[in-house]
Amino acid sequence: MKIHEWEAFLRTWSAERDAARRAEDPALPPLGWLGFAPAPPERIAALEARLGAALPPSYRSFLEVTDGWRWAGEFVELLAPAAGVGPLRELTAHAHEELTFWEREDLDAELDAELDEDLDAELDEEEDGDEEERYESARWNRAIQISLTGDGTWLLLDPGDIGEDGEWAAYRYSSWSGHGPVRHASFADLMRAEYEGFRALRHRPAGTAGS
Structure with missing residues (x-):
């Protein structure tokens, strides 16, 4: 999504x-514009310097329209301004732990499907104790948190999962959902999904935003 498309x-x-x-x-009273003033170039540059990477196109163009939402x-309730964006593991440690747990559960399920009973039993013995605590997730260790306030829900970007278009994979995770994070191909796709979720819960008629 380009800057003029974000505005509409x-x-x-x-x-x-x-x-x-x-x-x-x-x-x-009317809510009016749900956004803020655009993030100035120097603020976006400072965020990229902190992250050590150029921002994905749809997220950068979003910040050029509104610094938060x-x-x-x-x-x-609130998408972070550029200055409030940072690593998930530092901003919300318990969400990082929950996501790491979900990833470990998925890996265990895949492994269980491949191993025979004897090898599975041997693996259980090796994993006895504090193995759960020792598991490290490359994806969630590098994940960037872009939301600040929510109902047990976080929006994230993965700078290690980059598409051919330069977009980073984006995730929505709700601790109360009963399932793991939901992946989207880009920040723009994530925001379209959040918009459609709002419309579904509010029973709004179909429209053309985000087409």
Whole structure:
């Protein structure tokens, strides 16, 4: 999604959230624009310097329109401004631990499907004790957290999973969902999914934002 596309998409989202909110309580004041002022080039450059990598195109162009965002879907109250973005393992240690656990569970399930009973029993003996604590996930150790406030929900980018278009894989993880993180090919795809989730829960009619 390019910078001019973000503008139209986000203004539609703002208007629809405002309409949905005021339909429930007409006395509420208008929300207006859910975003903020654009991130200046030096702030984006500072974030790239901290991360040691150029930002993916759709996320960079988003920040060039708004430095953060309120109500990304129904369960993320605030997307971080550029200055608030950082490693998941540092910003939210318990979410990092939960995601590492989910990854380890998936790997164990795959391994169980491949091993015979004798080898599986041998593996169980080797993993007895604190093996769970020793497991390290390359993906979640490098994951970048881009949301600040939410209902047990985090939005993340993976700078180690890059598509041919330069986009980083993006994830939504809700600790209460009963399943692991949901992967999207880009930040733009993640935001489209959050928008559609908002519409589904708010029962809004179909529209054209984000096409």
